[in-house]
Amino acid sequence: MKEFNNTKIIGIDHGYGNMKTANCCFPTGVAAYDKEPVFKDNMLVWNGRYYLIGIEHKEFKAEKMLDEDYYVLTLAAIARELNIVKLYSADVFIAAGLPLTWVSEQKEEFKKYLLQHETADYTFRGKEYHIRIVGADIYPQGFAAIVNNLSDFSGVNMLCDIGNGTMNVMFVNDKKPNPAKCYTEKFGTHKCMLEVRENLMRVHHTEPPEEMITRVLRFGTADIDSAYLKTIIDTAREYAAVIFRRLRDYGYDPKLMKLYIVGGGGCLIRNFADYDESRVIINDDICATAKGYERMLEMKLFRIGGKV
Template sequence: MERLFTNITNEELTQNNNDLHTGCYAGEREDFMMNGIYMTENGLKAENAPVKIALDHGWSSIKGEHIFMETSVVPVDYTPLTNHGLLEYKGKKYIVGQGRLGKQATKTENENYFLLTLAGIAKELQYQGKTQIEHVELYAGVPLTLFGAERKEFRDYLWHKERISFTFEGVHYSFFIDKVKIYAQCYAAIANRMGDMDRLRCVDLGSWTLDVLSVRDRIPMDKDAYTYELGLITAVERIKKDALPKLKCEIPEDDIIDVIRGKQSNVNAEFLPSIEKGLQQYADEVEAKLREIKVDLLHENIVYVGGGACVMKRFGRTLGRNIQYVTDVKANAIGYRYLAENLG
């Protein structure tokens, strides 16, 4: 079984209400320990210790342990009215986070997701009140069924040897990314939330994909993992399409997302029946797909995670104490930090 986390050093690289509460290393600067530690009368003391940042790179949104932003990246050649979402990097300006980025073949095919990473790091640093820092340690993830194929490419994409300097929302940042650790999405979302469950199925309902992972004795079984193109966006697009002939207008995507998040009061009452019908259809399709791959919804421990967990909590037809929901969309990012600190 391939481990869903791996440690790789620079040297190796050069060589080649059932709500549930509860790596790869890249770019290790050889001089970091010498530059970052000095002697005091009390012994060794860390100076400029790296700030740890965990980001979950989704197709619709970037989530940190404390932040959330959408994935649009729009180059601009003018000075916007405000600094909100304004990223300035290598002499170019971008407005980021104001809408959803269209799906790419991969996240590494252009610089969009690196630019989003810079914005995500800046937002997390702003939250932590640490805008003037020298070193960052970054934790991220890739889809669990593509972990072996994509982990190194995504790690190399995120890590830069040189100092990174940019301005986000009027604040200047300049730091080194000392390490990038890559973990498996889905498993990360439950790694610190399994409680007394030794066996379970984790069902991650993301923007574009449905991922299913078996966990036995708290160990992820990557040979018993599945990915299907049955993400939440398929439901969103179908709702907009099916409602158009009846309503004579397209339901705004923000209204559908509000219903998913339980904010029906923000939505035009005329839209609600179409939205709820479409979300019920999506929940039925998810349960049908799980039965198709022999998931016993009545008896196995099932944990729904991702943006679609809210949909399954409200519209799933199979209920029981064996079914739980992680509705915090930041769960993967929180899990990356947990795995980094507990598994290395």
């Protein structure tokens, strides 16, 4: 979180797998109830309804404005950032983003979605919040994750942002993004998860908890039967190999350029891909994109004289 003229700048990365802010990360899931639920961990109360944050798994939708879920998740993200500094009433400027090639078409609609209520009074984790949303700006995913270390991008570079739902690819040459070479496709880590589950069912006739599969994908191993582990690892290696094949289709050549990987999918590349560590840089900071959103909005406000 940053501050500009008494306004809190809060970057929010609305991922399909996880919501990220500069300091927090939590699952992109929300379950709504008309009556107070029995279990109240991560409960948000707003507009007379009860929401359990991080519950269930939100399905992939190309447009995030189709229901109120991402708005409720936005309120939770703001609360988590404000709670770090023990602040429960604030003016907030949201810095958010969309996949690279979707920004131009969906930017205004997503901005309108985030600004649908000027004020929001709600309770999260037993604490009351009173916020005024004074603005929202939308930036391109992927590029935001490297804006704080753009000086490292001399020469020819390919940037690959692997999220849960999408993979974004762009070229950054001599510290400048190339808008003519930006690509987005639905090939995020959730695709790998689905393939793992399918292979486990086909080979072993079992469907283990998603949390167990996620642990293998994140750390490369888990305390499970060796045959199950091998199936997961083999599937993840094939997914990682396909990632590199797709990057080559977009012009990736390790002899001519460096590859920078950001997003949650970086752990799959690190754990299961074959690559030259001197030519492939993996950013393990899952909050890097949210931090980049904040920095880009901060620079914009300085540039325009601070008129929120």
